Amino acid sequence: xxxxxxxxxxxxxxxxxxxxxxxxxxxxxxxxxxxxxxxxxxxxxxxxxxxxxxxxxxxxxxxxxxxxxxxxxxxxxxxxxxxxxxxxxxxxxxxxxxxxxxxxxxxxxxxxxxxxxxxxxxxxxxxxxxxxxxxxxxxxxxxxxxxxxxxxxxxxxxxxxxxxxxxxxxxxxxxxxxxxxxxxxxxxxxxxxxxxxxxxxxxxxxxxxxxxxxxxxxxxxxxxxxxxxxxxxxxxxxxxxxxxxxxxxxxxxxxxxxxxxxxxxxxxxxxxxxxxxxxxxxxxxxxxxxxxxxxxxxxx
Ligand code: ATP
Ligand code: MG
Numbered sequence: 645x646x647x648x649x650x651x652x653x654x655x656x657x658x659x660x661x662x663x664x665x666x667x668x669x670x671x672x673x674x675x676x677x678x679x680x681x682x683x684x685x686x687x688x689x690x691x692x693x694x695x696x697x698x699x700x701x702x703x704x705x706x707x708x709x710x711x712x713x714x715x716x717x718x719x720x721x722x723x724x725x726x727x728x729x730x731x732x733x734x735x736x737x738x739x740x741x742x743x744x745x746x747x748x749x750x751x752x753x754x755x756x757x758x759x760x761x762x763x764x765x766x767x768x769x770x771x772x773x774x775x776x777x778x779x780x781x782x783x784x785x786x787x788x789x790x791x792x793x794x795x796x797x798x799x800x801x802x803x804x805x806x807x808x809x810x811x812x813x814x815x816x817x818x819x820x821x822x823x824x825x826x827x828x829x830x831x832x833x834x835x836x837x838x839x840x841x842x843x844x845x846x847x848x849x850x851x852x853x854x855x856x857x858x859x860x861x862x863x864x865x866x867x868x869x870x871x872x873x874x875x876x877x878x879x880x881x882x883x884x885x886x887x888x889x890x891x892x893x894x895x896x897x898x899x900x901x902x903x904x905x906x907x908x909x910x911x912x913x914x915x916x917x918x919x920x921x922x923x924x925x926x927x928x929x930x931x932x933x934x935x936x937x938x939x940x941x942x943x944x
Pocket of ligand 1: 727728729730731732733734735736868906927928929930
């Protein structure tokens with residue numbers, strides 16, 4: 645049923661185990677035993693602080709972008725990048741797949757990446773360029789990225805539901821879903837399908853959070869934007885997925901293209917403990933990079 649590890653059992657709900665043909669009571673017993681054998685239980689705030697200290701951070705490749713989100717992407721929570729086509733969401737995802745493999749002293753987690761690709765967007769060539777620019781062993785780097793192509797939203801859900809064993813066996817330290825919403829958006833059209841779409845998205849996001857917590861991994865999702873024709877002031881775009889995606893993404897970054905080629909503007913739209921803010925980075929042949937003084941730091 646997709647539960648291959650104690651960690652995923654420990655974070656399951658009794659209802660999820662029902663299809664196994666066991667009683668709710670039995671299911672609860674199984675979950676309690678699983679929880680007992682790994683450390684997941686009620687915690688006091690001081691212990692919570694200790695648990696937070698196990699959170700690791702991953703560099704984006706741009707110091708400005710890292711600083712904007714408090715020093716890089718965090719494990720155990722979901723970071724969402726949203727923006728229009730070409731804004732750099734997938735490029736960042738590629739870069740993170742390389743960076744995750746860096747040793748901690750270079751801003752990585754020394755681990756592998758799982759890339760759930762829903763738009764046939766993954767390009768090994770880009771990984772090669774980025775790895776080369778960081779002076780890494782290209783063969784090693786490409787071996788440490790597991791790509792799973794998702795053909796439909798149900799397939800996408802299925803892949804994540806069954807990811808726990810792959811995560812454990814391959815030292816996966818980051819799970820990417822690029823794009824989180826594209827399949828849902830194209831498959832669920834019309835108001836009457838909205839409730840079902842949101843319900844499925846909600847479950848999918850929660851699965852991702854639980855995997856991120858159970859295995860102390862980074863979780864990244866990308867999301868497109870929809871234009872709001874009735875907005876006259878401010879940004880007339882908003883991310884897909886409504887409240888569900890907004891509430892389950894812990895850190896949300898809105899990416900925009902700038903007037904000048906490779907420069908991108910990132911806006912921190914929501915974070916559990918950081919103020920909103922903006923910063924620039926650039927996307928070049930080498931990947932995500934810091935905008936240097938010489939690049940004239942003009943915006944928009
Ligand atoms: P979508 O919503 O269509 O998925 P996205 O936000 O994922 O869009 P990306 O694919 O991340 O967009 O960005 C594509 C852009 O990245 C290109 O338009 C280009 O500006 C830049 N880019 C891609 N490859 C290179 C490269 N090799 N060298 C320089 N810039 C590149
Ligand atoms: Mg993309």
